Amino acid sequence: MTRLIALSVGLGAILFFTLVANSIPQSEKHFDEGVTVGADITPAEMASLGEQIFQGQGGCSVCHRVGSLGARAPDLAGIGSRAADRIRETGYAGRASAAEGYLRESLEQPCAYVVAGYDCIMPVINAPPTNLDPAEMALVIAYLQSLGGTVTVKIPERLVSETQAAQAKPTTPQGIVDAMGCGVCHAIPTLDKAVGQVGPDLSMMEDRAIAALKSQDYTGSASTVTEYIRESLLVPNLHVASGCPSPAGGLGACIADVMPKDFGERLTALQLEILVQYLSTLKRP
């Protein structure tokens, strides 16, 4: 009898937990539902589909709210009109020249410009795990534009983003730096719009490379300046430099896993060599 009671206690507990779990709000979560975009889709329809992605597979609503302040990400109410103001802000270090470009940049390079009061924690939206394709990105941008603004974005005919389309395989240092977004994080005074304050200043890259090669904590396989620069581009975590701008002013330690690790795939061999050679010429006057 007592063992029967014990059995009932055990089964009763399992039943209780099951009932509790079945009593709370139930929803299945589908992650990659995809959206169907017709050829004659209207802006309003685009915004509606974009909202669906925003709430669903994009995962945006986990951090962002519309109409209330999120603890981790800005309120997106009115972002459609605010986007144009952002690029005119004093601290803006991105490369967008129009509101639509700003919204796209925020999805593709979220750390290009982080609104004051927040940290750079947003993932890249067109890369895994979120992995929105250009059409889905355009729909999300349409939704964001609809929040206080006018929907102007178009579904791309080719699967190339605005930031990459005009910069396909540039072969000049300025073009390569613009295409890869180096200036978002690094200051390179000899190049336009390379004013980033996240990573080290590259204006004396040769000197930095020599110092790193002599450093006791360097564990890479480079032995020359060009080898070091090439290694830093391809395997940025191998030797994380010191001398990054610190929020409190001055220079501080650099953080690993900030610099993208896929330049080896994004740069052609020619672009890589052009960039390496260029950076190796930057030295103390």
Place this chain on the structure above:
Amino acid sequence: MQTATGWRAARPFRRHQLLLLGLASGWLLLLTAACAWPQETGIDVSAEYRSLGSYGARVPVWIVAQLHLYFAAFILGVPMFSVLIEFIGIGTKSERYDRLAKDFAKLLVTATALTALFGATFLILLTTLYPRFFGYLAGIFGPAFTFYGLLFFAESLTMYVYWYSWDRLKTGRGKLLHASLGVLLNLWGTIILLITDSWATFMMSPAGVDSAGGLFAAEGGFWAAMQPPLWWPLNFHRLLGNAALGGAIVGAYAAFRFLGSHSAEDKAHYDWMGYVGSFVAILALIPLPFLGYVLAREVYQFSQQMGITMMGGFLSWLWIIQAILIGTIFMAANFYLWVGMERIPGGERYRAYIGPLLAVLTFSFIVWATPRSIVLTPEEARVLGGGSHPILGFLGVMSGKVTVVNFMILATFVSWLLYRRANRRESVPWAGLAKALQWATIAGAAGVVGYIGIWGYTVPAEQRIAANPNQVLAVLVAMLAVLVIDLLLYRRARSLGPIRWGEIPNRAQYALILLAVSFTWLMGLMGYNRSAIRQNWHVWAVLQDTSAESFAPTLGQAANIISLTAVIFWALIIFVFWLAQLGEEQHPATQAAVPALRSTRAGGGQDPKPAPEPGTQ
């Protein structure tokens, strides 16, 4: 009656082992045949996913994997404390510790067979139902898979030698050798855990691979893949979790045997065994929330998106269920200790503390189980002024929850402290000062925890998160300090009478059952969480789950599967208990324990020397 010893004692037990082995082999062959049997003509041999008839792929793999994990946790956790108890027996030269350790180890034999059975089934299902995923994993971890297979042989063989040589290596150097075998068993078990944790954490936080998923030497290659960012946090959490589950299940076994015992001697033995099992479970339970917090923080560190999805996204309500489970565990553990004090002479002195402790636990339980977000219609949200209750919503954030879990830990520690001193009266002149210092330390820790908890509401999240470890530190330091004082305070304490082992009320045994079942369900829930935060990725951001089952089920559906696995597990564990009882003969050591118990029950004669409590030697 002459007691059989050595191999003779094992013979009836081995017959049932062979029967089990035969059944297992037959089942495996049948299962393999079922999986391999063509479901239809023109089967696609290159399919990325297959299904087990109408059951799909995910649910069968889920059930079998969880059952494998349950038994694996059990056979990895039990040796951790059975070996320790065996060493205590060697040190104290007390036969009953050795018997206790052997009782624990008795459960391992059948459990190991079931672990292997479910492990093999899991492997068969993975390779047949998820060929693309398993092929990918094999490409990354091939050498580790081979090593793991060899390790499992080593672990199983060591376990069988450990068990079957128990009576033969009972004394002198043989006993030391036997205990060393137990240490070796733990070593194999720990390495097995570390290796399997590599695979599990690789799926969550891949390392050593490039964006296409191939091993990349510049990123550390195979060895980096074996040590992903979440590896050590999961290792620590699982090591302790295994001990907690093992302790809880042996406590349930003891409760099961206690409830079926008829002799006073057996009741005494199993009452004591239940206490030891629950002691291990509670001891491991206390730091577990801290390690879980560390694991969650490392998830955020690796991927904010994963962390936010886990805590604030579609899985947020899962933590409310977790709160109910952990609250139940803490309540059951404390209830067991309070009821247990009824059989300790002098325990009635501390009855007055139970009310306040219960109040603290209940308040903490309620706060912990309060959700932040509520599902509302737009009209309801408008009336309420948002998605959260204007007052209770504040209890739904981490600042409140981290605070109350520390309160629950402190309260449980106090319950155990009172249990420990229930039949003792201190004899040192500085007792009053020492006890005042203990209470002040506990109050101080509670004050630090509470202050940081309230302060956490007023500062940004990163400051609050940075301060949370201080709450943990305050509790850990306080517990250590109070324990040290307690050990000194009661070193030469006068006994108010021996513990009346065997006279604990049955409801305490039901609490042990509840404790073990709750642990089991919690483990199933957390296993689901670990898988669900990967969303539709087999390997996060590397290998996508493109199957038709790549959605997250509702929490209710997940709970139904967890409950099904828990019921199957407990049915099998009861089978393990029953098997352990078969062929048991009267152990000579109980004869030595009987006189102490009899003289107490007779109410006359000299009080025997109080039996030392586990962990107090």
